[in-house]
Amino acid sequence: MEKKVYFRGIALPYFLLLPQLIITGLFFFWPAGQAVYQSFLREDAFGLSSTFVGFENFADVLSDPTWLQSALRTLLFSSSVAVLALGFALFLAVQADKHIRGANTYKTLLIWPYAVAPAIAAVLWLFMFHPSIGLFGRMLNGMGIPWDYKLNGNQAMLLIILAAAWKQVSYNFIFFLAGLQSIPKAVLEAASIDGARPMRRFWTVVFPLLSPTAFFLLVVNLVYAFFDTFGIIHSLTQGGPGKATETLIYRVYTDGVMNLNFGSSAAQSVILMILVVCLTVVQFRYVERKVHY
């Protein structure tokens, strides 16, 4: 992936590269390095000095049962969000790809929710499911189902899963639609002539050809669920009730910003970093191998 023809000179390119390098250095590598460094430190009780403690912070975090619970919760949360957001988006993309009147209008109407911030999505869902002012919240309570996500941990989890998935469907929809449209029409026609009915065509031709897109989206959705959902949790439940909706990223926030436990928070950050890097690497490897055209 190189250009064969290029311009001479090295002063100019360095100059052009400089802004990004400076910003990346100052605001990415330096803090990331700090995070790693801090993860090996522990502050004393007064916050006056820190000692190097090696991997102790990591050991503490990984053996902390509440952290492990948080990890499991995050797993549950992320997979639910991913499955819901991907499933819905695929279904809608398949419908929108059919040649019906107004297809373009439907597509426009299903794309714009991408603009909604996770935090705002949370607020919208709050308006709907608030136990006393929300339309559905009141409906549920009226039907005899005691609905209050401020008190019921499972309901809180359900609410953030729904809000998070709702927000992400649009993004997945765009990619699935593009993926569907990149399948040459003639290949589906050939399948049709070979005797395949729509259902069979979908499972034997369309879905396999969509798999690179689907895998890419899976990783993106998982990363989204891990990190970008901070806003949703912070607006809706603040990790509560109790710790019912505290995901790993929220813990980093509470431990670092609220409890000022920098060492532990940094260690948690580093663990998350490693996780994301692994996911991204896996994704690149897989997608490279599976692209067909």
Added chain:
Amino acid sequence: MATLNLRHIKKSFGPTHVLHGVDLDVRDGEMIVIVGASGCGKSTLLRIVAGLETASSGDVIINGQNVTPLEPADRDVAMVFQNYALYPHMSVFQNMAYGLKIRGMPRDKIIKRVDEAAKLLGIGALLERKPRQLSGGQRQRVAMGRAIVREPKLFLFDEPLSNLDAKLRVQMRAEIRQLQKRLGVTSLFVTHDQVEAMTLGDRLVVMHAGHAAQIATPMEIWEKPADTYVAGFIGSPSMNFLPATLIQGGGAAQLDTNGLILPFADGPRAGEAGRKLTLGIRPEHLRIGQGGLELLVDLVEPLGGESVLHGKLPDGTPLTARLQGATYADGQMGVILPLEWLHVFDGETGKRIEAGA
């Protein structure tokens, strides 16, 4: 094995009329080539036969059964696409086996059929490869293999040779013809290339603006084209057209360009004196000689044993001649028109006018 009948097929896409009522009867085992320029509706016609498009009106009848309302999957036809349309994620074997698997054929029978077809096409060694690992010619053969294993009632070819390089095209052309004759499957072959049409078809359908301008054997079309479009389309270089007028009695025509009078070799044509005509003469039928036309040659294309001469008549009408030999140069030249090779068309409609008509 099957017969095919198309009854008055019409197709419009919204306000655009693409097919204006096409009728065609195809015998069992016949290879029909549908030929025409881009936009004439030939691919649309093929896709209607396949079931990929629905005709606005008219019927498609395969082996006596009206299949017009049926889905492609139910018509028992096979199609070879211009871009081959192989399943990218499946191996060559799986590509060819796909249709058979759907029909519930037992695995060993599938393997036998695929192997036979692969042997016929010379792709036996490629069965485990994926399409992206194949060359254009190989992919084309796989596409044909996919069609052959189905043993369908009809083969449909949608410009399958257009994406191959020239040499491969000539080779595949012959192979397709031999294969079709051997298997005896009724086939429709769509192309825009008139050489392919002439060499492949038992009969041709020359399409022009949504109409079937002529349906006949290649030689009939070449000898007696039904109108100026067909006459100009088949044959290379294209037929020369000269405006003329019918002379009193209908036994001759007078050229507008220089008043030359050409009596009809095969009999008089009907019509008033003064009826506008278009006379046609193929470049290969012109002869050098005096007493005919004065041609100012401005380009000589040497082809080896023959030469193609491009030029103009005194009044600016372009004329092309194809003559034996290679010793030609720019400049004035006299050409004569052998009367037995003259084609007579109506000056307004372009339709062929036979003697006595």
Added chain:
Amino acid sequence: MGATLDVNALADRTRRRQRREAFVTHLCLIIGVLIFAFPIYLTVIGSTHDVNTIGRGDVPLVPGGEAVANYAQAWGVGGGRFMGVPAGVMLMNSIIMAMCVAIGKIVISLTSAYAVVFFRFPFRMLFFWLIFITLMLPVEVRIIPTIQVMVDLNMTNTYQGLIVPLIASATATLLFRQFFLTIPDEYVEAAKIDGAGPIRFFVDVVLPLSRTNVAALFVILFIFGWNQYLWPLLIVNDRSMETVVVGLTKMIGSGDAQNEWNVIMATAVLALLPPVAVVFLMQRWFVKGLTETEK
């Protein structure tokens, strides 16, 4: 004649089946659209009623008459339990932040990608990989130390503080690099023959060719900047620098039923308008650009 009857019946059944299928498709899509439009609709309706109606939970499905009052208050005064920040101020902050993030990122990515693609110099690929790594780590993972850097540089509670760290990551650079690699070598050769230097080439050839990509990226980055939550939350505690997304959730606090919900809903609607407008207006480029960033 029997054959003709069969055909008509079959044709009828096929037509009916096709109509049924089209109906189901439309139905599914309409339900999908509603699922995404409904929450917004409810919020818009809510923003047109007075606070007591909402507090009681009596909001109907049709608009009320308090639209002007609510939006005026939201815009000029703000709401929420405590002293609110006017939405007008917050929107301005958000717009400045989102615009600067988008433009800033586009500018430095263009120059960086140009340098990496069209030149050869020592450590070129090293720098490229360094920039590439930033893709993998979202800001949430390095927040605490980044805040420390901001404090050290006195950039908390400033626009620069909001904007600059967000420019650090690499998506735009990668997209442009990908795109620049597809520019045929012949363009560069023609430019050299014509005597154009690298800067001329950049301005006269590369930039015009990149127009579509820039438009798409603008949408993506504007939304990215607008929707930021954790970062503005931490870097700003001066209310006048609040962005609307964070400010909105602060207005809600813990979701107490006594909130000024009408004003909050109006603010939510206002917070949605700019990004949705940007997506709507630039939809075509945006979809194209988004799906190409994947590669």
